[in-house]
Amino acid sequence: MNKKIGLLFNGVWSQYTFAKAPKYVNIFELIYVYDITPKYLSQFDALIIPFQSNQKAIVEHKDAILSFLANGKKIFMEGDAAEELFDAKWEDRPVNNYWWVTNPDNPPIAVTDYSHPVYNGLMPRHACWHTHGVYTKVPQSAQIIQQTPNGEIITWQHDILGGTVLATTLDPIVEHGIQQITHLDNYTDKLIYWLCGVQPEGKFEFVLSDFGITV
Amino acid sequence: MLKAAVISNNIEGIENMFISNPKINYTLLEITANFNPDFADYDVLLVPNGSDNIALFKIRDKIAQFLNEGKVMFCFDGWFTNWVPGNKWIIDNNHKTIDIRYHVVNDKYKLFEGIDLDKFNFSHGISGWWACGFIETTQPESVLLADTWNRPIIIIDEHSTRGIMVLTASGPMADLLFGTNSEGQTSWDEIGRFYQKLVDFVVARNKIVIL
Numbered sequence: 545m546n547k548k549i550g551l552l553f554n555g556v557w558s559q560y561t562f563a564k565a566p567k568y569v570n571i572f573e574l575i576y577v578y579d580i581t582p583k584y585l586s587q588f589d590a591l592i593i594p595f596q597s598n599q600k601a602i603v604e605h606k607d608a609i610l611s612f613l614a615n616g617k618k619i620f621m622e623g624d625a626a627e628e629l630f631d632a633k634w635e636d637r638p639v640n641n642y643w644w645v646t647n648p649d650n651p652p653i654a655v656t657d658y659s660h661p662v663y664n665g666l667m668p669r670h671a672c673w674h675t676h677g678v679y680t681k682v683p684q685s686a687q688i689i690q691q692t693p694n695g696e697i698i699t700w701q702h703d704i705l706g707g708t709v710l711a712t713t714l715d716p717i718v719e720h721g722i723q724q725i726t727h728l729d730n731y732t733d734k735l736i737y738w739l740c741g742v743q744p745e746g747k748f749e750f751v752l753s754d755f756g757i758t759v
Numbered sequence: 760m761l762k763a764a765v766i767s768n769n770i771e772g773i774e775n776m777f778i779s780n781p782k783i784n785y786t787l788l789e790i791t792a793n794f795n796p797d798f799a800d801y802d803v804l805l806v807p808n809g810s811d812n813i814a815l816f817k818i819r820d821k822i823a824q825f826l827n828e829g830k831v832m833f834c835f836d837g838w839f840t841n842w843v844p845g846n847k848w849i850i851d852n853n854h855k856t857i858d859i860r861y862h863v864v865n866d867k868y869k870l871f872e873g874i875d876l877d878k879f880n881f882s883h884g885i886s887g888w889w890a891c892g893f894i895e896t897t898q899p900e901s902v903l904l905a906d907t908w909n910r911p912i913i914i915i916d917e918h919s920t921r922g923i924m925v926l927t928a929s930g931p932m933a934d935l936l937f938g939t940n941s942e943g944q945t946s947w948d949e950i951g952r953f954y955q956k957l958v959d960f961v962v963a964r965n966k967i968v969i970l
Contacts, residue, residue: 554811556770556810557837557839557929561850578791599769623771636772641885642884646883646884749852750850752849754839756840756849757841758841
């Protein structure tokens with residue numbers, strides 16, 4: 545099966561371990577950020593721009609990314625983001641990854657639109673762990689899917705040039721590659737199905753031979 | 760002052776993690792498609808958490824040469840490519856984070872003296888928050904810190920090269936106190952204090968005079 549989703553890759557270990565996990569390895573291709581070309585991107589159904597990306601290098605390929613969207617495809621963007629890509633302003637905020645111990649009734653996400661296909665059927669604890677910043681500006685008429693208690697935007701979706709961008713400051717891909725949080729299959733597997741129609745199965749595993757590699 | 764080269768893959772906020780001060784001057788070397796840095800002017804090579812291990816593999820010979828000149832490297836990342844001499848980073852998910860506790864093994868340079876190890880173990884009551892994975896080392900005497908299952912978490916390797924490698928198993932560290940003493944009491948503050956111990960260790964080793 546041809547790989548369905550391209551994961552823009554900044555050489556970061558958690559991006560790597562996610563894409564190499566046996567349950568995802570046949571779905572994902574790591575696209576090294578310095579190898580991006582329009583032709584290379586065109587073979588995929590969807591792209592993911594993960595947390596800890598080289599936003600500066602990615603913005604240099606803005607035209608290729610917009611061309612990808614113009615073919616009616618989907619892009620998922622997590623964590624932080626470059627303002628120049630999709631006309632949305634991202635701002636940093638302190639990361640609160642301990643609220644569930646110290647203040648379980650006050651999660652960093654107060655509102656979630658569970659009618660969105662990625663979120664439909666998720667329990668609240670599967671739709672919120674911690675966030676990396678907020679959006680203080682999103683494209684006009686973007687669909688707002690998640691917000692903080694004080695109304696800052698965490699997740700939004702917008703149709704751009706005929707394609708669809710889903711952006712969140714959650715970090716499901718990178719955090720799933722880290723495996724300190726063990727429930728993320730719920731979110732990522734619904735996300736992957738929404739992106740490309742393939743339903744991953746099984747448990748997340750690391751493969752020993754993927755470490756200490758020569759490239 | 761020490762001169763440190765920080766390898767940067769432009770992740771958000773990296774410019775705030777290493778701010779120059781009287782002890783150590785940081786220069787961010789930004790990775791590009793044809794990354795070919797010159798390390799001649801530097802005493803310390805710094806590889807932060809979340810680095811580009813593809814680019815690092817491509818310059819592995821340059822890194823090895825730098826170390827064999829007797830210089831120092833701090834690597835706070837999970838290196839999945841084979842660019843670190845004598846040491847391999849591995850991660851598995853066979854152990855629960857709730858069971859992770861660290862203990863000091865061989866602290867030749869007293870780096871953990873005055874450091875609250877409990878803050879490495881717990882942040883806001885949560886264990887397993889810091890390092891990810893562990894290190895397989897060819898130099899067992901180099902293990903400074905190990906976990907519940909005796910897996911190396913921090914290595915001070917003086918034998919794989921003619922220099923010194925300070926390696927954490929993807930345990931993030933940065934100059935979080937920006938070269939000053941802080942009364943902050945969070946786990947990140949303690950990590951920052953430990954980082955200052957590392958810097959002071961290299962300053963003393965290199966006989967640097969702080970003006």
